[in-house]
Amino acid sequence: MPVGTLATVKTVTPAQLRDTGAQMVLANTYHLHLRPGENIVASGGGIHKFMGWNGPMLTDSGGFQVFSLSEIRKITEEGATFRSPYDGRVIELTPERSIQIQNALGADVIMAFDECPPYPASREEVEAATGRTYRWLERCIKAHGRAEQALFGIVQGGVYPDLRQEAAKALVDLDLSGYAIGGVSVGEPAALIEKIVKVTTPILPFEKPRYLMGVGTYREMTQAIAAGVDLFDCVIPTRWARHGTAMVNGERWNLKNAQFKEDFTPLDESCPCYTCQNFSRAYLCHLVKSREILAYTLLSIHNITELIRFTQRIREAIVDDRFAEEFAKWLAPAPDSSDP
Amino acid sequence: MPVGTLATVKTVTPAQLRDTGAQMVLANTYHLHLRPGENIVASGGGIHKFMGWNGPMLTDSGGFQVFSLSEIRKITEEGATFRSPYDGRVIELTPERSIQIQNALGADVIMAFDECPPYPASREEVEAATGRTYRWLERCIKAHGRAEQALFGIVQGGVYPDLRQEAAKALVDLDLSGYAIGGVSVGEPAALIEKIVKVTTPILPFEKPRYLMGVGTYREMTQAIAAGVDLFDCVIPTRWARHGTAMVNGERWNLKNAQFKEDFTPLDESCPCYTCQNFSRAYLCHLVKSREILAYTLLSIHNITELIRFTQRIREAIVDDRFAEEFAKWLAPAPDSSDP
Numbered sequence: 001m002p003v004g005t006l007a008t009v010k011t012v013t014p015a016q017l018r019d020t021g022a023q024m025v026l027a028n029t030y031h032l033h034l035r036p037g038e039n040i041v042a043s044g045g046g047i048h049k050f051m052g053w054n055g056p057m058l059t060d061s062g063g064f065q066v067f068s069l070s071e072i073r074k075i076t077e078e079g080a081t082f083r084s085p086y087d088g089r090v091i092e093l094t095p096e097r098s099i100q101i102q103n104a105l106g107a108d109v110i111m112a113f114d115e116c117p118p119y120p121a122s123r124e125e126v127e128a129a130t131g132r133t134y135r136w137l138e139r140c141i142k143a144h145g146r147a148e149q150a151l152f153g154i155v156q157g158g159v160y161p162d163l164r165q166e167a168a169k170a171l172v173d174l175d176l177s178g179y180a181i182g183g184v185s186v187g188e189p190a191a192l193i194e195k196i197v198k199v200t201t202p203i204l205p206f207e208k209p210r211y212l213m214g215v216g217t218y219r220e221m222t223q224a225i226a227a228g229v230d231l232f233d234c235v236i237p238t239r240w241a242r243h244g245t246a247m248v249n250g251e252r253w254n255l256k257n258a259q260f261k262e263d264f265t266p267l268d269e270s271c272p273c274y275t276c277q278n279f280s281r282a283y284l285c286h287l288v289k290s291r292e293i294l295a296y297t298l299l300s301i302h303n304i305t306e307l308i309r310f311t312q313r314i315r316e317a318i319v320d321d322r323f324a325e326e327f328a329k330w331l332a333p334a335p336d337s338s339d340p
Numbered sequence: 341m342p343v344g345t346l347a348t349v350k351t352v353t354p355a356q357l358r359d360t361g362a363q364m365v366l367a368n369t370y371h372l373h374l375r376p377g378e379n380i381v382a383s384g385g386g387i388h389k390f391m392g393w394n395g396p397m398l399t400d401s402g403g404f405q406v407f408s409l410s411e412i413r414k415i416t417e418e419g420a421t422f423r424s425p426y427d428g429r430v431i432e433l434t435p436e437r438s439i440q441i442q443n444a445l446g447a448d449v450i451m452a453f454d455e456c457p458p459y460p461a462s463r464e465e466v467e468a469a470t471g472r473t474y475r476w477l478e479r480c481i482k483a484h485g486r487a488e489q490a491l492f493g494i495v496q497g498g499v500y501p502d503l504r505q506e507a508a509k510a511l512v513d514l515d516l517s518g519y520a521i522g523g524v525s526v527g528e529p530a531a532l533i534e535k536i537v538k539v540t541t542p543i544l545p546f547e548k549p550r551y552l553m554g555v556g557t558y559r560e561m562t563q564a565i566a567a568g569v570d571l572f573d574c575v576i577p578t579r580w581a582r583h584g585t586a587m588v589n590g591e592r593w594n595l596k597n598a599q600f601k602e603d604f605t606p607l608d609e610s611c612p613c614y615t616c617q618n619f620s621r622a623y624l625c626h627l628v629k630s631r632e633i634l635a636y637t638l639l640s641i642h643n644i645t646e647l648i649r650f651t652q653r654i655r656e657a658i659v660d661d662r663f664a665e666e667f668a669k670w671l672a673p674a675p676d677s678s679d680p
Contacts, residue, residue, distance in 0.1 A: 050623055
């Protein structure tokens with residue numbers, strides 16, 4: 001899922017997004033609550049109509065942003081209190097409030113409000129957060145007022161395998177529409193992410209969507225897919241695009257580099273995206289150096305297409321029983337930390 | 341002609357631009373010479389291929405930018421010397437150099453290198469600039485090395501009708517492919533622009549393109565068309581878009597205004613553009629307030645479409661002999677200076 005934080009996948013129109021092959025889009029409840037507010041989105045006919053995206057959509061609960069972005073906050077059993085970065089207003093987000101907001105936004109999939117402990121955190125801290133996440137989930141289920149929206153629960157448990165497994169089992173007993181693995185990609189090493197995913201997915205039902213939140217690089221996705229994950233979201237393809245970086249065949253290319261200045265080939269000859277079909281590396285280099293906005297649009301289109309095609313190739317390889325062999329490079333541990 | 345300064349109509353892809361109905365695009369020789377340099381554009385197959393625009397293109401001579409943008413400059417009979425704003429390098433632009441650069445860029449129409457006097461300027465200053473512009477044009481004709489590119493001459497003469505007419509007559513004697521009226525929109529009142537155009541166009545041949553440079557608002561275009569002008573270029577539709585301003589039915593709307601916050605109608609019900617067909621004023625208001633880049637893309641698409649449609653309506657009205665009546669509002673003098 002490309003990320004459409006404020007009801008827009010940055011720099012890309014819905015028509016361009018559809019052409020990348022993307023199916024589902026994520027939007028952020030925290031950001032949309034602050035701007036323009038869920039009531040305006042609801043008055044506009046819901047998030048799909050408001051932003052012009054006809055495909056499936058998912059909203060997160062706002063929890064991750066409250067815990068990672070908000071400067072002033074108080075966390076109690078009731079919920080979390082934070083200060084709006086726009087007008088300083090104090091806002092309380094509770095499980096009930098998160099679900100109300102997500103009901104108003106109207107995405108196809110909504111997420112339970114969870115407490116995401118930081119990394120590193122002690123076993124005691126993680127235990128407390130995991131227990132609270134479960135009690136908040138029960139309140140989310142009660143508060144959920146629109147049966148046509150699928151509510152996913154989130155497995156927390158930090159880097160402690162037994163806490164993850166315990167949390168996963170408790171969630172499965174609630175027979176939800178889908179399950180997410182949360183609280184990863186918060187600073188822990190890549191090897192730990194893989195370990196967390198590997199111990200959790202076998203407990204989650206095979207026939208329901210399993211979603212690894214906030215993950216989306218080549219290696220992380222490949223390893224998580226091997227462990228049984230179906231769904232990802234990540235800002236990397238669009239964020240890197242806005243930094244002038246193209247994702248090509250598992251590599252990161254900084255388009256400002258002199259090597260591209262007179263390179264009139266497309267980013268990737270085999271890529272069917274609008275950017276590769278119409279523009280050269282030299283042109284993209286020129287746009288990036290000139291800080292032309294079109295650079296960010298064209299690179300976002302390519303990067304999203306690249307990651308969608310990557311997962312398509314994995315899907316085909318799984319069906320043809322050549323996944324482990326063909327993706328051995330990505331199934332191996334990362335050689336260094338700058339790995340895409 | 342929408343303006344594609346650095347080989348990109350800012351924030352808009354060529355595919356989106358084609359859908360606006362735009363036919364011809366202008367690119368700036370001054371800017372492209374500085375970045376990425378005409379040799380790179382030429383190596384990439386010329387300006388059309390480099391930027392992915394299959395329609396007709398025009399490059400200006402660079403003169404206007406040298407005279408209006410460059411801080412340090414020296415003007416002699418030979419040409420103009422200025423300092424690059426990027427690396428401080430001293431660059432000399434002469435008639436021959438301007439044509440060489442434009443030959444390398446490869447647009448369908450290229451412009452003679454002219455001296456554009458400021459406003460206000462004394463009759464003596466304007467006479468000197470007009471004389472020099474003529475001598476420079478003769479050098480441009482000699483230097484022009486690609487017959488498939490149409491070379492247009494530029495009528496100067498400031499706000500002095502007799503100087504304009506004299507210059508126009510001298511140009512017509514050279515039997516060029518087309519003629520431009522330059523040195524307007526440099527600060528003089530709108531009424532003076534109309535006067536300049538009205539005294540000049542009758543002298544320029546009816547069967548050749550007549551191009552009013554740097555002009556493109558509703559009223560200026562209508563009055564110039566009434567006087568016989570065929571071609572315009574203007575940054576207004578895209579520049580205003582990047583300021584969050586929509587052009588709707590002859591009005592300027594600031595999308596930040598509270599009145600649009602919950603207005604779920606399109607900018608213009610009758611507009612066929614992608615923006616009006618898919619998005620509401622409320623959504624555009626949200627994007628503009630959130631400084632989302634997509635706002636600038638969607639508003640640019642609409643504003644260009646709006647001005648192209650405006651000129652299409654004028655064309656049809658002329659054919660049906662109802663131009664003067666239907667466009668009386670725009671043919672009248674501007675009621676105030678904030679007029680679009």
